[in-house]
Amino acid sequence: MTDNGRVGYRDIADELRRRIDSGELAPGSRVPGENDLMSRYDVERPTARQALEVLKNEGLIVARRGSGTFVREFKPITRVSPDRLRTGQSIWDADLGSRPRTENVTVDVEPPSSSVAEALQLADDEHVVVRRRRYVVEDKPVQLATSYFPEALVAGSSIAQIDTGEGGAYARLKELGSEPTKFVEELRVRMPREPEREALELAQGTPIILITRKAYTADDRPVEVNEMVLDSSAYLLEYRFHSND
Known part of the structure; x- marks a missing residue:
């Protein structure tokens, strides 16, 4: 939470990361987009976008142009x-x-x-x-x-x-x-x-x-x-x- 009690981008990223690590969001599954995150957490678009960027930079999710954002599939x-x-x-x-x-x-x-x-x-x-x-x-x-x-x-x-x-x-x-x-x-x-x-x-x-x-x-x-x-x-x-x- 931020100082004013609102959900911050790190809170959203932490929740999505937990869902990925637990398997709730399985490899290859679609990740909630910016609009979904804005509605679910009552946040502005920059906050939703920054949360997704955190997970992209960690290599957990990947964006596919025209399709959305998905949990990275690891087939080693x-x-x-x-x-x-x-x-x-x-x-x-x-x-x-x-x-x-x-x-x-x-x-x-x-x-x-x-x-x-x-x-x-x-x-x-x-x-x-x-x-x-x-x-x-x-x-x-x-x-x-x-x-x-x-x-x-x-x-x-x-x-x-x-x-x-x-x-x-x-x-x-x-x-x-x-x-x-x-x-x-x-x-x-x-x-x-x-x-x-x-x-x-x-x-x-x-x-x-x-x-x-x-x-x-x-x-x-x-x-x-x-x-x-x-x-x-x-x-x-x-x-x-x-x-x-």
Whole structure:
């Protein structure tokens, strides 16, 4: 309540949040609109609008142009580690049981950033082959990925082509005598930059998960840095390990 005893936008947001958390407003269900809130709580339009904005910024509800506002549906892709990096299967098979659609694949040769050069242990004059792509599941973009490989290692291989062939880049690295067998992943969460928001078609208030994976051969030689930008509303990260790992 406000000081004058009237309902404030936070009170309305708290009530709607409670209804979402309890399941009364289920995923995909329509959320009361501004007119409904104005009538129910006897408030002006700016108060009703601000209450909905609070929940949008928390990522609990999404507006669909011409349709209204709905409780966000969470149908996660379970990203299982370390199972997904075991040899003999597609990474996406471990996550989805199938492959997503790959879009906007580009391959370039570029000078590396200082962080990539350090991770790949490159000399000052060395370049990297950069593979950029977007992954789409059920017509929804879910991930952006940028992989960096030492040019001296992969030049002339299918890794430097749009189509890497059966088994992907890791199969080609194995053929080159540089099979990745050890991996290190760093995770962080932040709000998206505008190009990331547009590329992933993110709803308002949706953060991204940034995963940087470094791949090494059995003798600890770095062969890839992969920077992945994940739609956090599309993923559940699952980690499996033993107490003696």
